[in-house]
Amino acid sequence: MEGIVIKARGGAYEVQVGKRSYTCSLRHHLIEAEKRRLAETKEMPYVDLVAVGDRVSISTAAPTSGTGYIEACLPRTTQFGRTRMDGWRQVIVANLEMLLIIFAARHPTLKLRMLDRFLVTAEASDVEPVLCINKLDLAKFENVQRELNLYEELGYKVVYTSIVTGFGIDKLREVMQNRISAIVGSSGVGKSSLLNALQPGLQLRIGEVDARIHKGRHTTTEVMLLPLEFGGFVADTPGIRTLGLLEIDDEQGLDIHFPEMHPYIPECKFAACTHQHEPACAVKRAVETGNISTLRYESYLRISGFKEGRYERNPDKRRTNRTARRR
Ligand SMILES: Nc1nc2c(ncn2[C@@H]2O[C@H](COP(=O)(O)OP(=O)(O)O)[C@@H](O)[C@H]2O)c(=O)[nH]1
Ligand SMILES: [Mg+2]
Ligand SMILES: [Zn+2]
Incomplete structure (x- = not known):
């Protein structure tokens, strides 16, 4: 059966299947598979392997029992969450639309x-x-x-x-x-x-x-x-x-999350332009000519300041991320 995790607490997951819900635990092989994957990819681990919002397939001993096991977790479309101080990734809601x-x-x-x-x-x-x-x-x-x-x-x-x-x-x-x-x-x-x-x-x-x-x-x-x-x-x-804004990736840049800046970003003289103090900045020019709202630009500045002055970029990574980006 396929369902959606509506609650997760201390290793017990409530999975909604149609109008019914089942209390499930994770099959051990899922945890082992994740350990192997992390060892291979060297990615930072997730705080919880399965999160609220995850679509999962479950098995039950008897259909009437109300309990079961999560056998597999389907790939996520989105991960709404943050990266903790220790680098672990925490998904608050998976598949949030x-x-x-x-x-x-x-x-x-x-x-x-x-x-x-x-x-x-x-x-x-x-x-x-x-x-x-x-x-x-x-x-x-x-x-x-x-x-x-x-x-x-x-x-x-x-x-x-x-x-x-x-x-x-x-x-x-x-x-x-x-x-x-x-x-x-x-x-x-x-x-x-x-x-x-x-x-x-x-x-x-x-x-x-x-x-x-x-x-x-x-x-x-x-x-x-x-x-x-x-x-x-x-x-x-x-x-x-x-x-707050903990989930924003410094390397990708904040500008990418302001849709109106998209057409101007490639026109900036510097690839890693923060659109603050750099010369020949196409974004600042667009603000001056009224093509980008001053209020929105001020928000951009305020939010980059909110990130405690740590707003710097690695220009090489930025280029590759740019092309991989959706929308
Ligand atoms: N005039 C007006 N009052 C509203 C409306 N919606 C909510 N309120 C009132 O605003 C106050 C706060 O609403 P509440 O739902 O508790 O807000 P919450 O804190 O965001 O959950 C209450 O006194 C509501 O009766 C609305 O559309 N019009
Ligand atoms: Mg309320
Ligand atoms: Zn710029």
């Missing part, structure tokens, strides 16, 4: 700088970001749309919603249907209300945990996938905001 970034049109105010950070995080993990602007009833549609115009022009999907009027809820359901998504957004933007509108009773620990227990800590609490009645899963990731 969408990062739903929620903001309120008002109360709290739209924070577009924070949006840029979430977008970079999604781009870096190859996960599609979708923006959801909630509380549309508190603002004028035209005004909100004008603010988001830049992002729509960049090709990002924007969904406008209101819990009060019910506007956009169907659209949001449509966007989430049959996909694995994760939700991010500050406290008070309406995450809980939206989920409850999508499917009554649907509750995430996100936000609540962020606000109180997790303040300033870097622990990632247990991730779970919640099955959606209309198809798909939403990841309940209480610690997701602490992930």
Whole structure:
């Protein structure tokens, strides 16, 4: 049988197969095979061999037993996670397809700088970001749309919603249907209300945990996938905001995660241009001529600063990575 891991804890995996779920453990041969692979490739190990979101094939002693073994783990399409300080790779959610970034049109105010950070995080993990602007009833549609115009022009999907009027809820359901998504957004933007509108009773620990227990800590609490009645899963990731931008690869560069910079990057004089202080920088020129938004460029600078001045590159590696890159 083939299923999807919706929960992982201390070597026990809950695997959803259709409407049923099975508590499974890993077959030892999987662990041995991974050890051999690591010895051959010299890659850094994974914290967990199987993660929430992984598609696995399982066997059960008896179909009615509710327990079984994970026999194989299918290749991942995406890995949303981070590299730990010790170099081990930690996958928070495997096969994540969408990062739903929620903001309120008002109360709290739209924070577009924070949006840029979430977008970079999604781009870096190859996960599609979708923006959801909630509380549309508190603002004028035209005004909100004008603010988001830049992002729509960049090709990002924007969904406008209101819990009060019910506007956009169907659209949001449509966007989430049959996909694995994760939700991010500050406290008070309406995450809980939206989920409850999508499917009554649907509750995430996100936000609540962020606000109180997790303040300033870097622990990632247990991730779970919640099955959606209309198809798909939403990841309940209480610690997701602490992930920040840890998963961005320095060698690949930050610029690659700003789609509007793509056409200009090859035009820069220096292959390893950081678009900050270098002469003959095509990106800076594009900012001056208005082809790249100043606000977005400022976000780029802020995010590179956020990476604690360690933002340097190896030009050789960069060239090879460039060609291997998707999109
Ligand atoms: N006017 C308005 N208020 C909303 C909307 N969605 C949520 N709220 C209110 O905003 C507050 C925060 O919502 P909540 O779902 O708890 O936000 P969370 O912290 O992101 O989970 C609550 O008082 C909600 O009733 C909306 O679309 N319009
Ligand atoms: Mg909430
Ligand atoms: Zn440049």
